[in-house]
Amino acid sequence: MASEEMEQLVRREYKQGFVTDIESDTVPPGLDESVIAFISQKKEEPQWMLEWRLEAYRRWLDMTPPSWAHLDYPPIDYQAISYYSAPKKPEDRPQSLDEVDPKLLETYEKLGIPLHERAALAGVAVDAVFDSVSVTTTFKEKLHEAGVIFCSISEAIREYPELVRQYLGTVVPQSDNFFAALNSAVFTDGSFVYVPEGVTCPMELSTYFRINAANTGQFERTLIICDKQAQVSYLEGCTAPQRDENQLHAAVVELVALEDAYIKYSTVQNWYPGDEDGKGGIYNFVTKRGDCRGDRSRISWTQVETGSAITWKYPSCVLRGKESIGEFYSVAVTNGRQQADTGTKMIHIGENTRSTIISKGIAAGRSDQAYRGLVKIGSRAKGARNYTQCDSLLIGDQCGAHTFPYQEIGNSTATVEHEATTSKIADDQLFYCRARGIDEEDAVSMIVNGFCKDVFQELPMEFAVEAEALLNVTLEGSVG
Amino acid sequence: MLEVKDLHVTVEDKAILKGLNLTVNAGEVHAIMGPNGAGKSTLSAVIAGKDGYEVTQGTILFEGQDVLEMEIEERARAGLLLGFQYPIEIPGVKNIYLLKAALNAARAARGEGEIPAPEFMKLVREKSAQMKMDTSFLQRAVNEGFSGGEKKRNEILQMLVLQPKLAMLDEIDSGLDIDAMKVVAEGVNSLRSADRAILMVTHYQRLLNHIEPDRVHVLVDGRIAKSGDKDLALELEARGYDWVLEESVA
Ligand SMILES: Nc1ncnc2c1ncn2[C@@H]1O[C@H](COP(=O)(O)OP(=O)(O)O)[C@@H](O)[C@H]1O
Ligand SMILES: [Mg+2]
Numbered sequence: 001m002a003s004e005e006m007e008q009l010v011r012r013e014y015k016q017g018f019v020t021d022i023e024s025d026t027v028p029p030g031l032d033e034s035v036i037a038f039i040s041q042k043k044e045e046p047q048w049m050l051e052w053r054l055e056a057y058r059r060w061l062d063m064t065p066p067s068w069a070h071l072d073y074p075p076i077d078y079q080a081i082s083y084y085s086a087p088k089k090p091e092d093r094p095q096s097l098d099e100v101d102p103k104l105l106e107t108y109e110k111l112g113i114p115l116h117e118r119a120a121l122a123g124v125a126v127d128a129v130f131d132s133v134s135v136t137t138t139f140k141e142k143l144h145e146a147g148v149i150f151c152s153i154s155e156a157i158r159e160y161p162e163l164v165r166q167y168l169g170t171v172v173p174q175s176d177n178f179f180a181a182l183n184s185a186v187f188t189d190g191s192f193v194y195v196p197e198g199v200t201c202p203m204e205l206s207t208y209f210r211i212n213a214a215n216t217g218q219f220e221r222t223l224i225i226c227d228k229q230a231q232v233s234y235l236e237g238c239t240a241p242q243r244d245e246n247q248l249h250a251a252v253v254e255l256v257a258l259e260d261a262y263i264k265y266s267t268v269q270n271w272y273p274g275d276e277d278g279k280g281g282i283y284n285f286v287t288k289r290g291d292c293r294g295d296r297s298r299i300s301w302t303q304v305e306t307g308s309a310i311t312w313k314y315p316s317c318v319l320r321g322k323e324s325i326g327e328f329y330s331v332a333v334t335n336g337r338q339q340a341d342t343g344t345k346m347i348h349i350g351e352n353t354r355s356t357i358i359s360k361g362i363a364a365g366r367s368d369q370a371y372r373g374l375v376k377i378g379s380r381a382k383g384a385r386n387y388t389q390c391d392s393l394l395i396g397d398q399c400g401a402h403t404f405p406y407q408e409i410g411n412s413t414a415t416v417e418h419e420a421t422t423s424k425i426a427d428d429q430l431f432y433c434r435a436r437g438i439d440e441e442d443a444v445s446m447i448v449n450g451f452c453k454d455v456f457q458e459l460p461m462e463f464a465v466e467a468e469a470l471l472n473v474t475l476e477g478s479v480g
Numbered sequence: 481m482l483e484v485k486d487l488h489v490t491v492e493d494k495a496i497l498k499g500l501n502l503t504v505n506a507g508e509v510h511a512i513m514g515p516n517g518a519g520k521s522t523l524s525a526v527i528a529g530k531d532g533y534e535v536t537q538g539t540i541l542f543e544g545q546d547v548l549e550m551e552i553e554e555r556a557r558a559g560l561l562l563g564f565q566y567p568i569e570i571p572g573v574k575n576i577y578l579l580k581a582a583l584n585a586a587r588a589a590r591g592e593g594e595i596p597a598p599e600f601m602k603l604v605r606e607k608s609a610q611m612k613m614d615t616s617f618l619q620r621a622v623n624e625g626f627s628g629g630e631k632k633r634n635e636i637l638q639m640l641v642l643q644p645k646l647a648m649l650d651e652i653d654s655g656l657d658i659d660a661m662k663v664v665a666e667g668v669n670s671l672r673s674a675d676r677a678i679l680m681v682t683h684y685q686r687l688l689n690h691i692e693p694d695r696v697h698v699l700v701d702g703r704i705a706k707s708g709d710k711d712l713a714l715e716l717e718a719r720g721y722d723w724v725l726e727e728s729v730a
Contacts, residue, residue: 436582437556450572
């Protein structure tokens, strides 16, 4: 029955002159219902999933891209994008590191990325690049013993349909925003995590383990559920600059924390920002939201963002449960011609909910960035508290940083504190360090790292070290 | 060691130093005195290489090298170190981290390797004790939340660790109570040696009771108007600066 419907869809599209070859590994550019049906079928999804996607698609058709962000980019032609392509065949990829842009390799070197991983990151066709199979196996066994589910979202849709169906789209509804709707219609990759009641996940979960499994998807979808009293720390991304032929990225991340659960989500992202003029960079439009559904639950976002030509991203927390806690720690660095519009939203619904926002923005070169923070206190959120600290550091005088704090306070017992500073990388700080014999670049990196310290200390140890190295590489050449 | 000849400096087109001459030899302690706004800080800042000062004429030689051709950090590594009148706060950067980076930069310039951690810790602990600074200061952010006196002691701590050839101290006594002044003075005195020189900028004689100078210079109207021994400082204390200017014009 399901397949009949699908066939009908496909045929309907065919009449309009659009041919979709179900055996093929890619679809031609363009988006319509047949393409969505194709994706769903490729992923061997149940009927409800297809319907869910189609519903999102139909809503998306009526939506327009947000125009209020402080960004400037040419309109994206959504019909020029191919929405499904299987990972490149080995023969189409670079055959060795010799064929890879030396500049990229230089960066890997500076970041201290082990040799055997560089090839994988650069997309070189090597099998068993590193011993991922055995690593993944031991890792999976350990998780299995603890009862933790960690797999790709596609696998989860097939293997744990009840869980996915119960939670998917409950944090970020299909029609939440333009990019979320698009993602809901066409997502092809992403992670799924379920930590059962009372379990503390025995290890940090990292997308690292998937590096060579698949190219990071263009429309990633991540769903993490922490049941009562469960805890998990999830690491997304990697410090290595990642290139991708897909210029547009629109991910959705949904987190659900039930009673007394704690989810810590850390991101270090370094998308290719494009050349000096911003050409070829990634447009990164992400919807990340955590739902503190249970009482005393806690969700913490920590992110270090350095890449992309354009970033549009506001990890948020909906504090529904009583005494639940939302946290947002962010470092955003822009250089060259990058543009970033980031921030967070803390929606206080439950009583005595608390949120903390620490945002550090560093702009260098001719880059431009905006912080946009919304703190909303609902009428029932008695005793809610928020603390926001938002600091910007400018390096040079051709860059910009803008802060847009929004507050909607619907309960008079709430306490909301906001502090914001913008400073130029102080000439006197630089002079002080240099007058001690420290060279200018080291001095800049020292001052900038110091500026970011409140956030770095929230990162898992290993990530913090990488983040520091990343910052230095990103800001290289930004002075003098 | 330091030879300043006919130095002319302007700040935003305003002439501040107008033909200043100064020679400091190894083993000597010099004090530069003068009224507020005379250009004392300008002199030490120009020697250290601070931006915003234009040298329109004259030369500065340090151990025979043309200082004006050197980058700020090269000057410091060569052993020319400025103690700040208003030490700068650097949030998030540990004091001990700055010290180590500075020391290793100087060592690298001399072709030496990085100092081994245990040796560094021993050195820093010893010098902190000498400055009567609790080791907790080492773990705090550079100068952040330090009191005026603590900042000044921290400047001297850096000197003790970095062991410059020429230490320039700008108003190192300002904002110090008498006990802190003694600690700072003892720190500076411990730097005195036959192969090192100290240049102190101050407009109070008080400091010179604790750190006895070999030479005292009076900077008025952009020039060294008068030089003498430590008694000159006492005379200035008693009579003020005006007579020096009158004498020099006459
Ligand atoms: N950055 C600056 N911009 C403008 N004027 C300055 C600057 N630095 C110093 N000056 C001026 O130069 C003169 C000398 O200042 P300074 O060297 O600080 O004197 P002192 O240390 O002897 O009190 C003063 O008139 C002061 O106002
Ligand atoms: Mg002064």
